Amino acid sequence: MSSTGSITDGRRADVELRLPADSAYVSVLRTTTAGLAARLDFTIDDIEDLRIAVGEACAMVLPDADPGSPLLAEFFLAPSLLTVRVTVGGSEIGKPDYDSFAWQVLDTLASSASAEVDGDTFVVTLTMEAETLELRL
């Protein structure tokens, strides 16, 4: 849960994707994430972790999204670093449930993750750092 602010603050996302806030579209987001991660030279294990983590992030925010509202996914790209931020708007958003299965999985898979409720928006941010290849070689 360390701060990911340094990457995302005041910076415009490199890639933005606006989807209907509906679980049917989560697979599109997962695929997009995998495609971006592959171009950042993540290992296929990391890519698989990312796919799952993004899915879980959606699982956290989607139930609170207002019907008909969009889900905004923003991607911040850096060398061997990928930050994904998913945002939904909803009129009845509770507190992030840190005991939920989705959060536990997300927090385990991502290098860092945060969940914030600010008024009527629910934001989940996760960052995945590629295994530093140099260290292993």
Added chain:
Amino acid sequence: MTADINRDGGAPGEAPSAGNEPNRQRSAEFFAVLHDPAAAPSRHESARDGLVHLHLPLVQHCARRFRNRGEPYEDLVQVGTIGLLKSIDHFDAERGVEFSTYATPTIIGEIKRHFRDKGWAIRVPRRLQELRMQIGAATGELTQDLGRSPTPRELAGRIGCTVEEVIEGLESNNAYATLSLDAGDDHEDSATRLLDRLGADDEHLEHVEVRESIKPLLDALEPREKKILLLRFFKNMTQSQIAEEIGVSQMHVSRLLTRTLAQLRESLHDTA
């Protein structure tokens, strides 16, 4: 037979079934009958049956290599047996090769075909299916070489395709093998499925309570009514039989039963 399999180990040409001399001889005898145009059709048939039985262990041997890949072992034996039948029908004994040498690739081919055709939830283009297999193989090799999982770029370099294609191939992975959630784990007894092993409330537990609360009510019944109940529900007699036993009409038994049951039900509700 187990000893044969162990001895023959990984050599694909060696067949466990024909690994010993008597089997090899019997196999040759059967083929002689099968290919003898003078033999009666019934003898042809029994020779073919004999060959199938003789070489079934070979099919099982081949199928066992493909276990734990998400398809039930029995299914693999079944499609492998189709391969065996094809080999028996097409085998030319005059070529001078062992039947098992000829049959093994056919059986394995049939099993692989089963994986290719049946394992996919969505029909994926052949090109992608093959790419997926290449990716699978290259992933294994590169993981060994690098000591970590490879990146799509490294995979593309190894396979000789573009990063784009690797990503596409990885995506197609997700279309593969959606076995039923209810499928067994393919151990010894794959007949036990997940559902069979999940616990459920024992319905008889509920009955304990009912039985306990009904006991005092039964004791409070008139002796005759109690007897009718016992005869009907414990001795499973029909109303007519009860009527005869007690010496009243069947209609009367019916009325008494209905009344007693209603009474019991009512008192059960009152106590609850």
